[in-house]
Amino acid sequence: MDRVLLIEDDDIIGEMICMYLKEEDFLVLRSHNGQEGLAALHEFEPDLILLDLNLPDFEGIELCTSLRNITPVPIIIISSNSRVSEKIEAFTVGADDYLVKPFSMHEMKARIQALLRRFKLGHPTETPKLQADHEVTVPATDLNINLEKRTLYVRGESIEMTFSEFELIRLLYEHPERVYRREDLINALRGFDSYINDRAIDVHITNLRRKIEVNPKEPKYIKTVWGVGYKFVM
CATH class of the missing domain: 3.40.50.2300 (Response regulator)
Structure with a gap:
């Protein structure tokens, strides 16, 4: 119950x-x-x-x-x-x-x-043992993402994220160097976030940078493509 x-x-x-x-x-x-x-x-x-x-x-x-x-x-x-x-x-x-x-x-x-x-x-209560966890580590970086457990570790520390934040970082990570327009990100999150819009995307990106970047004002991973949108850089 x-x-x-x-x-x-x-x-x-x-x-x-x-x-x-x-x-x-x-x-x-x-x-x-x-x-x-x-x-x-x-x-x-x-x-x-x-x-x-x-x-x-x-x-x-x-x-x-x-x-x-x-x-x-x-x-x-x-x-x-x-x-x-x-x-x-x-x-x-x-x-x-x-x-x-x-x-x-x-x-x-x-x-x-x-x-x-x-x-x-x-957040499954038990992790299936049938296959290895889909864990991915960004090469030569401080990020460790487990897509099945929906966990993100930054420099060894577990990071708490909202559902929408994880969906956003997962999408960006799975397609490195691909430039996503805000409209693309809105459409991707619309099924999870009832009130997603341009401003909400920018807020999510800002929050993610605070959580994963050493210097959020000079991001290493989540880059702004001016006039277009965002991309993830390994």
Whole structure:
């Protein structure tokens, strides 16, 4: 049974979501504020988090950042704010999806199931022994990418990434020197990221450079091709 942590202070919305998800065979724990949510994260060990951005004790984006620094599980923002800038900021700090209130419970369930499927594919509980892991090391560099386990090590250190960030680095790595237009990258990620656009691509690239480059301002691996897009250089 999948475990969902709901961080929502509105009693009506909170109870509706809890009731619906329980009827759909999810195990649900509701926290009424950010402090409760952070405490529940360790005790409840959810498979997915539903996070309201308007909480009494936490600024929602700040809490999303804190949660992402602690856990890799999918985070869905639920908010009455429909501004594109708010959505982009949420994705920038690690949210995986964004639902605008009021929303359909059926749509929420579908998005939860889609994120859980993708997350479980990337984080299997057991690694099959039938064949060697598809592990690739960029020659004479500090990057080590395991495509089956969806892990990335930079100079020996494990790097936490969102689902979309890994899909982006995987695509670039598998086609070195190929120049991808932003439109190409948007189309590649559209099935994983509901609100992907030019700005979101640039944000993902910036975040990846911070994680893998020695000097993000002078990138060695992810190069900008001015006026076109990006490419991966070995």
